[in-house]
Amino acid sequence: MRADAFLAAAEALPFGEFDAIARGRGLVVLAPHPDDESLGCGGLIAEACARGASVRVVVLSDGTGSHPNSPSHPPDCLRTVRERETVEAARALGLEAEHVRFLRLADRFVPSDGTEAAIAADRIADMARECEAGTILATWRHDPHCDxxxxxxxxxLVCRRLPTIRLLAYPVWGWALPPATEVGRAPRGLRLDISRHAEAKRSAVAAHRSQTSGLIADDPAGFRLDEAMLAQFSRTFEIYLEVEE
Known part of the structure; x- marks a missing residue:
């Protein structure tokens, strides 16, 4: 199925309830970079926290690839800034700092396999056991970013370690795919109505100031979420896709 048709169908998936995602157990949200948790799953995290559900957010990369040429924010400084922003964003959604974990893998070089990936999967599996997770949420494999x-x-890999856990995918940058890209079968899954958490999600996204404002102004090649990009994440629903085996 072409990406444009797939995403149009995903945006028309039926609405489902929070319990259809969590199934009465905890949730683990995997974010490739600091901000993906807010962009893709902010409403879900806020709903989980409002219900008292157990949640862990795991940020895989160190986020230092967003402004690689900034004199004012060299890698160690930028990592600290982005992690601090993520904790602030989590709090805006109702999630305490101790439930946000950072694996600090190299931005733009998060591994898909091998020893480093296996170690990451082991750590995430431990966090899933800690919160008695029944569902793990990760970015859509067709998102056009290697991480x-x-x-x-x-x-x-985590699911292989925990055979009873379910994997759902959330698209972040799928809309940027070339329309004719083949992405497999028609989508299955649900949309979650997050309208009651729209303000909390906006606050969470805005907490990532290094990505949404002119906070870092000395890297002409630096990344910034512009208004058109942010509009993609301001809708009152989020998409959660069943993952093909």
Missing amino acids: HAATAAIAR
Whole structure:
């Protein structure tokens, strides 16, 4: 199925309830970079926290690839800034800092397999056991970013370690795919109505100031979420896709 048709169908999936995702157990949200958790799953995290559900957010990369040429924010500084922003974003959604974990893999080089990926999967599996997770959420494997695809691959490794856990995918950058890209069968899954958490999600996204504002102004090649990009994440629903075996 072409990407344009797939995404149009995904945006028309039936609405489902939170319990259809969590199934009465905990959730683990895997974010390739600091901000993906807010962009893709902010409403879900807020709903889980409002219900008192157990949630862990795991950020895989160190986020230092967003502004690689900034004199004012060399890698160690940028990593600290982005992790601090993620904790602030989590709090805006109702999630305490101790439930946000950082694996600090190299941005743009998150592994899909091999020893480093296996170690990451082991750590995530431990966190899933800690919160008695029944569902793990990872970025869609067709998202056009290598770290997003790698996060999807690591999530599959976690599922091999925890055979009873379910994997769902959330698209972040899928809309940027060339329309004719082949992405497989028609989507299955659900949309979650997050309208009651729209303000919390906006606050969470805005907490990532290094990505949404002119906070880092000395890297002309630096990444920034512009208004058109942010509009993609301001809708009152989020998409959760069943993952093909």
